[in-house]
Every structure is written in structure tokens, then in C-alpha cells.
Amino acid sequence: ERATALGWQLFGWHVAVQVRSGYSIADVPEPAIAFLFAEVIHRRGIRMRPVITGKLAVFWDSWDAPPGDADLDALAARIEAALREVEMSYPGVRLKAGIGMPREAAGGIADSLDDARSALAFAEAEQGSSVVRRADRISAHRLIESWIPDSATREAVLEHVEPVRRADDGGQLVLTLRTYLDLESNATATATALRVHRNTVLQRLQRI
Numbered sequence: 001e002r003a004t005a006l007g008w009q010l011f012g013w014h015v016a017v018q019v020r021s022g023y024s025i026a027d028v029p030e031p032a033i034a035f036l037f038a039e040v041i042h043r044r045g046i047r048m049r050p051v052i053t054g055k056l057a058v059f060w061d062s063w064d065a066p067p068g069d070a071d072l073d074a075l076a077a078r079i080e081a082a083l084r085e086v087e088m089s090y091p092g093v094r095l096k097a098g099i100g101m102p103r104e105a106a107g108g109i110a111d112s113l114d115d116a117r118s119a120l121a122f123a124e125a126e127q128g129s130s131v132v133r134r135a136d137r138i139s140a141h142r143l144i145e146s147w148i149p150d151s152a153t154r155e156a157v158l159e160h161v162e163p164v165r166r167a168d169d170g171g172q173l174v175l176t177l178r179t180y181l182d183l184e185s186n187a188t189a190t191a192t193a194l195r196v197h198r199n200t201v202l203q204r205l206q207r208i
Helices: 030-043 069-089 105-124 140-145 151-166 172-182 187-194 198-207
Strands: 013-023 051-053 056-063 093-099 131-134
Touching (some): 013 069, 013 105, 030 051, 030 056, 030 069, 056 105, 069 093, 069 131, 093 105, 105 131, 105 151, 151 172, 172 187, 187 198
Parallel strands (some): 093 131
Antiparallel strands (some): 013 056, 013 093, 051 056
């Protein structure tokens, strides 16, 4: 009832967004930035007003049916434009955003928020401003490319690697992956190091 009173749509499909600000100058007025950000995303067609705690803003957009890739592209474009508009008003502010996966019903909001948190970690690892990253575009290859010794990023990497560990009773998949990466993605060298046929390495990589 409280959520409905606030105008939050709980039914349907939801895509959560987390936005965090970083400052390169001192004494930036947080409430003013928060107010402007809320107004900007509203003008750009996002109905829900963000929940803002310090430098973090959280909100979600909702659809009656599962949103397609074009819908998510449009959402990302609106968010990026909103971030740029706020940054132009407050030079020195750097905003990054992570977009979660589409999830269904009220319980899906929390899951999408978790996705958005992981995507935000990768956005924050990148240089520049107005960086927006979608969770559904973070592949295993991208996780490896973006690796930094940061707790949020490490948690996201472990979350994606965990299914491999669960499916790997004998430890061969993890060993193969580790060796393959250590040898600069050379399947032949990996086969030699593991003393198996190259096709075996390729089969394991396909399974991974």
C-alpha cells in the first residue's frame, strides 16, 4: 500500500537502475544534484522518482510485457542523456550508472537491483563520465577484461564464475580455464600443458 501511494508500479516487468556520483571538486551540493537528477529523468519519460541516499540513486522502469533489446537500448540512452545534463549543470560531478536485467513482479525488483549493482561496479571501473553499463551486456570475456581488485567487481566476477564451479566436480573446468587464460587464450598450448588433446580443451571451453 505504501509503494502504491508513492506511485511505484509493482506488477509487470522491471528493470532497475543504480546511479552513483563521484566528485572531482569539493562542496558539491548533494541535495541540489539529487533534485535535478530526479527532474531530468522524469522529463525523459521515467515515471518513478529515484530513491536517493547520499551519492547513490536507485529507481526502476516498468513494462507490462518483457522489454526487448530496443527498449533497454532506449532506456540506457535516456539515462546517459540525463547523466550528461546533470554533469553539465555541475562541472566536476562524474556520474556512472548500472542497469539490471528485466525481472518479473515485485520480487524481481530486488533481483534487478542486484544486477544493476554489479553493472554499476563495472561502470565505475571505467574512465570518463556519464558511463552507463547494462548487466545483460557483461559477458564472461568482459568480466575478465574489466577485472580490477575491487570488492564489488570481485563479487560480480565470482557470481558469474560460480555456475562453472558447481558444474565442475573434478575441477577440470576451472583448471582448464585458468591454464587457458594464463597461456593467453592459446588452446594448443593449453592442451600441451594439461597433456590432453586440443579438442578436449575446446570441448571444455564450450561447456564453460
